[in-house]
Amino acid sequence: MRQLRYDELTVSVAPSAEAAGAAAAERFAAAVRAELATVDTGDAVAVILATGNSQFGFVRAVRERDDIDWSRLVVLHMDEYAGMTADHSASFRRWFADQLLPYVTPREFHGIRGDHEPVEEELARYSKLLADLDPAVCVMGIGENGHLAFNDPPADFDTTALVHLVDLDDACRRQQVGEGHFPSLAQTPTQALSLTVPALIRPRTVLVVTPEARKAEAVRAALEGPVTPDCPASVLRTVGHAQLFLDEESAGTLRDQVA
């Protein structure tokens, strides 16, 4: 795996999406073991995990590992469409029900109830969970528009909120149609509940898994462009405890291969 560095950010380039996910899963397992060693025996550690096609390599690798004590992990996630029921095929809670929970049994899994009314109550509930559990590790992806969770550009880097209601931009919504989650743009939700950028980068270990050629432009902007809310993922270059896992395709347009 090639190692690059952009400002404070370590970037690892794996030969394939599967290898990038496996490398992130190995780092995740090590970070979890280190965190568990710092708490009392029997106590749990909270982690934030992402969903989406970019996370398949990671989730497939992490659920097969035998060195993660899931009984001592509390799993949170980072976003859900507003109004979305948990059984809809595009629901991010459904993603966990399909991709992770049949394979491993965390002590607790807390889904974001996108369909809860009023939405302010759900934002407050999830914000309190995050504040109380203080997650130690976050694993996420980068969207085609450079977003982190559902923080589309321009993202708020300075908010003191942990979870907020956001409008989804057309690029983000088009990606969801392109991936087959919704039949058309008109049927794609326009709002979501999302962890904020400060909440996503607050954990002591931040692992970002972003394979595939369709992410290459967002990756190039995040690493080689300015650090700006117009490219939300560029904030990762200011985070000393983050590591980005690419494959050769998503790293394919990087001009300055900084060793």
Ligand SMILES: O=P(O)(O)OC[C@H]1O[C@](O)(CO)[C@@H](O)[C@@H]1O
């Ligand atoms: O994996 P995808 O679908 O490319 O998405 C990248 C990021 O966007 C989201 O799917 C939606 O915000 C995140 O959960 C994920 O980390």
